[in-house]
Amino acid sequence: DAGITQSPRHKVTETGTPVTLRCHQTENHRYMYWYRQDPGHGLRLIHYSYGVKDTDKGEVSDGYSVSRSKTEDFLLTLESATSSQTSVYFCASHGTSGINEQFFGPGTRLTVL
Amino acid sequence: QKEVEQDPGPLSVPEGAIVSLNCTYSNSAFQYFMWYRQYSRKGPELLMYTYSSGNKEDGRFTAQVDKSSKYISLFIRDSQPSDSATYLCAIPPRGAQKLVFGQGTRLTINP
Numbered sequence: 001d002a003g004i005t006q007s008p009r010h011k012v013t014e015t016g017t018p019v020t021l022r023c024h025q026t027e028n029h030r031y032m033y034w035y036r037q038d039p040g041h042g043l044r045l046i047h048y049s050y051g052v053k054d055t056d057k058g059e060v061s062d063g064y065s066v067s068r069s070k071t072e073d074f075l076l077t078l079e080s081a082t083s084s085q086t087s088v089y090f091c092a093s094h095g096t097s098g099i100n101e102q103f104f105g106p107g108t109r110l111t112v113l
Numbered sequence: 114q115k116e117v118e119q120d121p122g123p124l125s126v127p128e129g130a131i132v133s134l135n136c137t138y139s140n141s142a143f144q145y146f147m148w149y150r151q152y153s154r155k156g157p158e159l160l161m162y163t164y165s166s167g168n169k170e171d172g173r174f175t176a177q178v179d180k181s182s183k184y185i186s187l188f189i190r191d192s193q194p195s196d197s198a199t200y201l202c203a204i205p206p207r208g209a210q211k212l213v214f215g216q217g218t219r220l221t222i223n224p
Contacts, residue, residue, distance in 0.1 A: 031210050042216035100205045104156030
């Protein structure tokens, strides 16, 4: 299994504060992704990266930014958290060979009060 | 219209039943089709995938694609309580390094 970790695993914050979630992978995968998962919506792509410093928006990118300064790390920042961003956030990665099998981290449960 | 639609359930069946999980998709350019399984409070994991129309079998699991109807199915035979999870279909758009996920169906197998 790909080694993907996320930190923190749980976070409670207040509306208007900035929040950064970290994803770390040890598989030297080129592609990395941030999703949010909400009841009734499944997994929705926020942003993804196709290499160091190369990122692109997904379907629900408003209010989020990302950075990737190293292959192994992909950061997701909520610039000013809102209650609508309360969700479970998953990071995923995959390499360049074969099918697009994405390996997921354990998730971060974020609550914005 | 969403690219991939999946009935979110929940679906509850007795142990030993045959389970059918389904998705529909709108874009005929999709090349292969995937099913992920997600246990409670865990990240999703790839269960199986199939490239073309027809069936692919892996133990008690069968994935089926009908490209003419734009319909994919996952069948679970002799269902077990350990199969209780959320099942998500996922489809990669041609030429894109992304996946489009269905909403996921939460399945419970009752002993």
